[in-house]
Amino acid sequence: MLQDQPNIQSMLEQVETIERAAQSKELEYAEVLSRIHPNLLASAKNLIHYRTLRSFDIRELQKQLGRMGLSRLAKAEGHTMASLSVTATILRALLLGEFVEKERVNLTITKAQEIVRTHTRKLLGYRTEGRRTRIMVTLPGEAAEQPELVFEMVQKGMNCARINCAHDGPEAWKKMIANVRTASRALGVHCQVAMDLAGPKIRTGELQPGLKVRRFKTPKDSLGRVKQPVEVWIAPAPHPTKPYPHLPLSSVELKKMKPGDKLYCRDTRHKKRQFRVTKVLDDGCLAEAYRTVYLGEGSQLFTDKKLKSRPLTVGVLPPLEAPILLTTGDILRIHRSNELGESAKYDDNGQLIDVAHISCTSEEVFEQVKVGEPILFDDGQIEGVIRKVKDGELYVEILHTKEGGGKLRADKGINFPDSNLSIRGLTTKDRKDLPFVAEHADVVNLSFVNSPQDVRDLIDELSQLGAANRIGVILKIETQAGFDNLVDILLEGMAVYPIGVMIARGDLAIEAGWDQIGRVQEEIMSLCQAAHLPDIWATQVLENLAKKGIPSRAEITDAVMAQRAECVMLNKGAYITQAIGLLDSILRSMGPYQEKNAPMLPAMEGAKRRK
Template sequence: MKINAEKIRELITQIDVIIVAIREEETDAESLLAAIHPVYHKSARNLIHYNAFRKFDLRSTQKKLQKLGVTRLARAEGHLMSSLLKTRFILYSLLGEQPPLIPKAMLSIKNGKRQLSKHTKELLGYRSKGRRVRIMVTQPTQAAHDYQMVYDLVQNGMNCARINCAHDNPEIWSKIIANVKKASKASGKKVKITMDLAGPKIRTGNITPGPKIRKYTPERDKIGNILSPALIVLVPEVMETSKPNTLAVGSDWLHKLALGDTFTFKDTRNKKRKLKVVHVGELEVQVHCYKTSYISTGTTIRCVNRELDDGIVGDLPAIEQSILLRTGDVLTITKPNVLGTTPVFDKDGNLIERPTIPCLLPEVFDRVKEGERILFDDGKIEGRIETIFPDHFEVRITRALEKGSKLKAEKGINFPTTDLGISGLTAKDKIDMEFIAKNADVVNFSFVNSKDDVEELLSELEKLDAINSLSIILKIETRYAFDNLVEILLAAMKVKYIGVMIARGDLAVETGWDTISKVQEEILALCGAAHVPVVWATQVLESFAKKGLPSRAEITDATASLKAECVMLNKGPYINDVLQLLNKLLSNMEQFHEKNEPMLPRMEKL
């Protein structure tokens, strides 16, 4: 191979410039490094090296190195100085020269990988046989009462059980943990318990309830013939858990009904409708309805085939209201103590009153500015803040579905360009921390935005005497958390052991769908430099978990989790099927990937 000595010397100079910059940044960070826990001393130093390294635009240098058949340093984050010095040595060797002496790197390539492996085992437990990537599974409420389901999760490859403190209560959490530990012991597999702090989630508040009414519609074919009548179930009382086709009619009247009884009633539109009894049970009576009917609380049901007192429909739950928003609409955001309202129109369809919806976090109103973006319901609806008043602000909708998008209560709100100045720990979080410190292995810290949030968490752990006994996973879910990730990691590295969760749902909304791929890669790289394990989270095989069938895109996405140390699954009725598939998928694909490095086994036919 013909050697262009001048170009090689240019490359050596470029690498020397980078090394000098890294050494200077390392010197500036000595006081910060002094506070790092001994477990992370080398890792923190390597993170500082990598952060300095990435302040250069390296693309031209990488292309030149590639042409020489030398490493492009694209996968060097875990052992940066060692890779730079080795590359420098090779370049001098191509010139037939000995490189000038430079202090040795503290961390070899081999030791860099060992650091990550060790930290992963300490944080997330032992890996499953044949699989490097651990699997974390969110536990549903059912896990408190269904031991067999939990046992199956452990048997099918769950390494970590996740409990979200935003749901249920300490009594339920205790039962879930007991079942996980029991199943873990029975299977001979150590399963780590991780618990999420709820954090200051920003959500829409309640909307004024709709009428207490239920609609029943028979199933018809394409030309309008009835295929099957609507089935209505008459019961003594409608409970919160009752199905939508139930009506309460009072126990005494219900027990007088007989098979074949026929009834008439007038629905809310004053249309005359009929019902026929088709089944009489001990606790319920089933009737058929042959035309679309709107039945409300207080509707009178009259028997026509025999003498019988009238039945009265009991109290029904109010219809949950939603606000239909189209591009160009204006939505008023109010403080939490005001119920939301749907828009009001006159008889000609002209808007009389704009819709309103409360935001459940009052601190927001002191921080927002005109012109800032706002997103609702995981980014499905987007707007821009137009006008601000003392007790509310107005939002012009800039993106919604063509036919309009519905906004309901309890939906997330994101302010991606607003510095809300909200602490990562709420009053509820601090109470929940007491339970977590006593019962869990890891706390998942939601809504971390800065090193100050980390310091607050460490202070709380110190009060609970849980420093270094309770591990920490930092949930990166905002653009501020991403921008501050290096200082967040260095603040957390004062204790052992830590990890990072890429909360891809909120993060995508905050940073933008066009940016999330880049953001994911950068988080993986920075955590790789710090030897901090990463949890790949949000919507992994979610449609499979909920509906029982994965999409092709979901399979590809699940495979991408091989870049991380752990993948998180959310709950769903088909979660054990999902776990079996993911376990097999990761085991099969790990021969082609070692973290973010492609591997090449011998090609074989299927």
């Protein structure tokens, strides 16, 4: 051992240097720590200690510790000073060749694990028996009118229902919440309600309206054969509870229809088509078509095959959206004015008359972006670069779209990943929505948190509403600035309790770059663990399954990785209940193999299908 003494001495000095630096940094943060909620004070100190540890490059020290069979400090997030103290004690004992009593620390490994569980339970409610990780699910608009859907979601394992304030309104939100509460009581479980403030997301503006036409499309198999008819609700108003495609007809003739009757027409393509009535109700009828039908406002349907009867006229139809088709090399003009966007215009010879244009919902960006900076649309599906900034307009050259061109629609996200934007968190709409959220929800989700000031603004608003420390807070990290300022953001947020973090990987991947998102989400999880705050793994989890009914292999792997978080979020989709069920099964089966970021080793089993 003597020949290793210089090496052990050097290792001990490195550990002691980190310990002193962590203690010194804690003193620097004394004023910030004075504002921390009492339940989070020890956690806030540990966050400071861990961030200090990570300011050192300890890779060589880790290798040396590993070669000696000692802890490599790789899992020290939740108990940094305890891990450093234990390591220093062992190194001193090896150096002296005798027993050395370990220093007492307030935050032990066991205590840190219990703190995380307590904070998670306070914010996200009780876990489902048999799995550690909670499931949060975004409620679709139909959840307001379909209590049976909400019941099934809770029954399948939803622990927290998320309502996005960017959609619907107070009347629908109130119905959704009532359905969640009713389902929870009926099933004897508690499902939290979290409401997402819309936040200052930069989006594309409105487009010129398209034609007033509706397509009733029959689903087909891979060979192009009709699998089943399309069901259509024919009535003056949409169906009150079911999302059937709606054909607006207002005529006394409808009241005379009976099951088996047919309605005939020539659609907008002058093709012969027919609907067969399957059910007649007081306010309309259900009908089915076995071939795709296009009908416009004013189109006529007849009760006889020769189209000689008194016509039934199609009523008012909403215009179709006319998306802008963009290909590589195109120029797109983005403007501050509310002028409706439209595609490029060409003359009869195919010569360009005017470039495509669309407005932007945020006026601030026009003063803050620069020529040469990248710009991304619709979750990065369309990429461009700013070529000119002039008089409230940006001229963007399109650099990349999917093959055949990308369709840019209204209300799609715009990202400026390299621009230094100073856009604050709470919007006018957020402040308007907050009283409802504070009264009815268990948790408020703050979108696009970029700085400690954004968090302070929310806490001030909640304090004025008497809701601070009564309603939980989740900070959504979805920008580069949010990640870069995360330690200070967390410390600001820890003034209230309970609090957690959502890793909004969609916008974050666009902002940070696809090559960086893996590292960034790992760092966010590490900092959350250091602060003993629950983290929520969000965006595109089992997305294919939720929307199309079939999961991809890649998203199954992603769901398995999500087990390390305290909560996983699913977005809405036609197959959302199936997605909840599969995620519940994955989290249960993976629970024995993972405790946060520490792999566990249960007895090895063969592969077997779970029933």
